[in-house]
Amino acid sequence: MNQKIKKECQDLLKIKGRIRGVILQTDINYVLQRKGEEGVKRIEQGFKELGFPIDFKEIKAVGWYPLGWAMVFGVLALKFFNWPESDMVEFGKQAPKFSFLIRALAKYLLSPKVLLKASSKLWTKQVNIGKAELVEFDGQKKQAAVQIKGIEGHWIICDYIRGYLETIVALTLKDGEVKVEETKCVLKGDPYHQFKITWQ
Amino acid sequence: MLKKNLTKNELLTALQKSEEDLEDLESYINDLFNFAPFSLCATTHLGIIININLSFKELTGYTEIEIVGQNVSVLFPKNEWTRIKKEIYRKEVFRNRETNLLKKGQQKITVSLSSTSRKDLAGNKIGYSMAFYDITELKKLQEDLEKRVEERTEQLSKRLDELEKFRKVTIGRELRMSELKKEIRELKEKLKNC
Numbered sequence: 001m002n003q004k005i006k007k008e009c010q011d012l013l014k015i016k017g018r019i020r021g022v023i024l025q026t027d028i029n030y031v032l033q034r035k036g037e038e039g040v041k042r043i044e045q046g047f048k049e050l051g052f053p054i055d056f057k058e059i060k061a062v063g064w065y066p067l068g069w070a071m072v073f074g075v076l077a078l079k080f081f082n083w084p085e086s087d088m089v090e091f092g093k094q095a096p097k098f099s100f101l102i103r104a105l106a107k108y109l110l111s112p113k114v115l116l117k118a119s120s121k122l123w124t125k126q127v128n129i130g131k132a133e134l135v136e137f138d139g140q141k142k143q144a145a146v147q148i149k150g151i152e153g154h155w156i157i158c159d160y161i162r163g164y165l166e167t168i169v170a171l172t173l174k175d176g177e178v179k180v181e182e183t184k185c186v187l188k189g190d191p192y193h194q195f196k197i198t199w200q
Numbered sequence: 201m202l203k204k205n206l207t208k209n210e211l212l213t214a215l216q217k218s219e220e221d222l223e224d225l226e227s228y229i230n231d232l233f234n235f236a237p238f239s240l241c242a243t244t245h246l247g248i249i250i251n252i253n254l255s256f257k258e259l260t261g262y263t264e265i266e267i268v269g270q271n272v273s274v275l276f277p278k279n280e281w282t283r284i285k286k287e288i289y290r291k292e293v294f295r296n297r298e299t300n301l302l303k304k305g306q307q308k309i310t311v312s313l314s315s316t317s318r319k320d321l322a323g324n325k326i327g328y329s330m331a332f333y334d335i336t337e338l339k340k341l342q343e344d345l346e347k348r349v350e351e352r353t354e355q356l357s358k359r360l361d362e363l364e365k366f367r368k369v370t371i372g373r374e375l376r377m378s379e380l381k382k383e384i385r386e387l388k389e390k391l392k393n394c
Contacts, residue, residue: 033263061230062222097268100226103251106327107320109244170269174246 001049005079009050009072015152017067017129021059026095027073028056035081046076061100064128071156088156092163096171101125109172112199113137116144116169123148135194142200145183148193153186158193169197176200238333239311242318245325247272247285259334261304272330275301277308288315288328298339301332309336 031039040056047054050072059065074088096102102109105125108118115122116134123132130150137144146165151157162180170178177200184194206214233240239256243249249268257263260275267274273281280299287294295314302308311332318327 029264033265060223061226062219094265097264100230103242106242106244106250106318107324109248109250110324110326167269171244171248171250172246174248175271 001046005075006050009046009075012071012075012154012156013050013052013066013068015066015068015071015154017127017151018064019067019070019128020061020101020126021063021065022061022099022101023070023095023126024056024059024065024073025061026098027070027077027091028059029098030091030094031077031081039077039081042080043073043076046080047072067127067129067151070160071154074156074160085155086159088159089163089166092160092165093167095160095164096167102168102171109168112142112144112169112172112197113139115172116146116197119146127151141198143196143198146195146197147184148195149191151186151193153193155187158182158185158187161193162195165195165197169199173199236331238331241272241330243272243328243330245327247328250327259303259309259332260301266304272328277302284313288330291315292317298335309334310339311335 028040031043035042044054044056047069052069054069074091077083077091078085078087105122108115108122116137119132119134123130130148132146132148135145135147148161162182165180166178169180170176179198181196181198182193183196184190184192186193234254236253236255239259240251240253241249241256242251249270249272252262252264252267260267273285276284277300284297284299287297293314293316297313299311299313300308301311301313312335313330313332315328315330317325318329320326
């Protein structure tokens with residue numbers, strides 16, 4: 001691992017906040033399906049080189065782990081496998097497909113309204129920092145806005161959430177297209193992140 | 201049930217215990233779900249697949265990336281889905297319905313399908329659970345057996361016809377021989393009296 005990647009990862013590991021293990025597990029499963037066991041072992045090796053010898057098999061879905069680990073996982077996957085940065089959105093998109101939490105919380109998948117109204121609850125089940133809130137909902141125009149406050153700005157977080165929202169809202173529709181756009185971002189000086197969601 | 205007026209330490213211990221219990225429960229459910237030797241999938245109330253188990257992946261060839269988020273109707277031939285859908289949405293539970301399933305690559309297999317609706321605590325339908333197992337080989341065996349029984353029955357029938365013909369010919373000959381013997385006896389009598 002070159003020094004530039006190492007520095008980037010070490011900075012990410014300083015980011016505050018903890019996430020449920022299920023988020024890490026979904027990322028691991030995504031890499032497993034695209035790159036197999038070898039791909040996952042490669043990333044495990046990367047963590048070891050950073051001074052974190054983690055055995056991914058030991059990660060518990062309901063356990064709490066540093067938010068930085070998920071971000072480092074993403075960075076290592078992109079760098080090691082030469083995936084474009086836009087693939088971080090893909091990470092987020094695929095995550096709900098592996099998440100046991102989503103399956104267990106099927107009662108929230110009844111409609112976009114039910115799901116997005118529960119944003120705050122669903123956020124705190126998975127992340128222990130910041131909060132998510134539905135700030136706009138228009139069923140007729142089929143659009144909504146979700147605000148996320150209290151987390152740091154980093155393109156990885158923004159892209160991941162964008163992808164995640166797209167898939168999870170799509171799960172509430174019979175067959176429909178969902179688009180998610182980040183309309184406010186802490187990286188751009190806004191006080192919070194805000195995502196506009198539209199669906200057909 | 202938590203008692204009131206817990207100290208901070210007691211609360212933290214209780215929370216830790218709950219988290220451990222949750223971990224154990226999640227692990228148990230996951231192991232059971234993936235151990236099950238028949239294919240399982242869970243859907244939303246609109247039929248969108250949200251969960252599959254290992255047997256499902258092995259049977260259909262689909263991975264989570266490919267099938268989660270898709271409508272469950274993609275697993276069935278169109279005409280069959282129209283028929284099954286009515287039953288799934290109308291009945292709370294049904295079991296062992298024989299139907300065709302489409303694997304990845306559109307190969308058709310015969311499965312036994314069971315389904316149950318899932319409800320929240322308020323009794324609202326929140327989705328469906330489906331289980332199926334491959335009975336293609338069993339069906340083939342059953343069809344082969346039926347074919348062999350049919351062939352054998354036909355063979356026996358032909359043989360029976362042959363035997364019947366032979367019996368008629370034989371009996372006819374026997375009767376004729378009796379008649380001839382009688383004639384001979386009568387003729388001999390006549391000769392004696394001449």
